[in-house]
Amino acid sequence: MTAQLIDGVALARHWRQRVAERAAALAARGHRPGLAVILVGDDPASQVYVRNKVKACGEAGIHSLLETYPATLTEDELLARIAALNADPAIHGILVQLPLPAHLNAQRVIEAIAPEKDVDGFHVANAGALLVGQPAFRPCTPYGCMKMLEHIGRTDLRGQHAIVVGRSNIVGKPMALLLLQAGATVTICHSGTADLAHHTRQADVLVAAVGKPRMIGADMVKPGAVVLDVGINRLPDGKLCGDVDFDAVREVAGWITPVPGGVGPMTIAMLLLNTVEAAQRTVGRPPSAVGASATVRP
Numbered sequence: 001m002t003a004q005l006i007d008g009v010a011l012a013r014h015w016r017q018r019v020a021e022r023a024a025a026l027a028a029r030g031h032r033p034g035l036a037v038i039l040v041g042d043d044p045a046s047q048v049y050v051r052n053k054v055k056a057c058g059e060a061g062i063h064s065l066l067e068t069y070p071a072t073l074t075e076d077e078l079l080a081r082i083a084a085l086n087a088d089p090a091i092h093g094i095l096v097q098l099p100l101p102a103h104l105n106a107q108r109v110i111e112a113i114a115p116e117k118d119v120d121g122f123h124v125a126n127a128g129a130l131l132v133g134q135p136a137f138r139p140c141t142p143y144g145c146m147k148m149l150e151h152i153g154r155t156d157l158r159g160q161h162a163i164v165v166g167r168s169n170i171v172g173k174p175m176a177l178l179l180l181q182a183g184a185t186v187t188i189c190h191s192g193t194a195d196l197a198h199h200t201r202q203a204d205v206l207v208a209a210v211g212k213p214r215m216i217g218a219d220m221v222k223p224g225a226v227v228l229d230v231g232i233n234r235l236p237d238g239k240l241c242g243d244v245d246f247d248a249v250r251e252v253a254g255w256i257t258p259v260p261g262g263v264g265p266m267t268i269a270m271l272l273l274n275t276v277e278a279a280q281r282t283v284g285r286p287p288s289a290v291g292a293s294a295t296v297r298p
């Protein structure tokens, strides 16, 4: 069997177009959506991510404000900037690029963002809302994964076993909660899991979010499974690869996402979607849309 490819670039283009339409409609009413992106320090990968996010905003008609600060920025200074952005009516979403330099407490910084502007969905209020099944902003990477499942017709996951490898607050845990909400029976694996392959081989839907190049081999995958590879790893030759051994696993899986060109582009598209949704919430919906679910449930 050769797996069908889930093309994250094409699907992200589709969602970015839909975001652009909503942004244009809001702008026509005098409410152009705005996203503030804060980068502290000079981590090269973060610089690329931030540049891509700002560029994507421009293409979707979203106003973006990029603030870059040296790694010497103090926590008080950063919190003061966030407070100012919380109060700025032209800004509907605030994103602080992670990781932050070690002297800054990431959780304290995230908690300083007004929950209604927390378009990353990392604030404890948004994490709690997701936990109780009433998500306000879904974290962008898991949200993108759910959109990919929706795209291939896997919306109702009742009777399916989903395995998430990785339990971070930004990917693994929210991913597991969204899969649970979609009806899947969910197992979360992590570095303390014994016999990882025993678990992954049971997965109808397998999400790898670890950060270890090609650690998921073909012998760890159930034939026909949907494999979503969140990992982004840079190899010594400079090329990117995922957590899944793509060439081997595509011979076993039913569906698979590539790296690059899979989950990554969808993450950015979902950031834009959350931003336009945040803007929409501040101004209300046009009469024709009242009652419609603009939150776009997975």
Ligand code: NDP
Pocket: 141, 165, 166, 167, 168, 169, 170, 171, 172, 189, 190, 191, 192, 193, 196, 209, 210, 211, 212, 230, 231, 232, 233, 263, 264, 265, 267
């Ligand atoms: P973290 O480092 O925060 O989490 C990694 C997780 O993997 C941890 O829960 C860890 O377990 C687990 N883990 C580590 N080693 C093993 C192992 N041998 N077996 C099983 N589990 C293991 O990473 P993130 O969640 O932030 O990111 C994961 C990957 O996804 C990275 O490659 C990152 O670059 C990528 N990423 C991609 C995005 C995209 O848009 N495509 C967005 C965000 C991240 P434990 O908790 O026990 O330590």
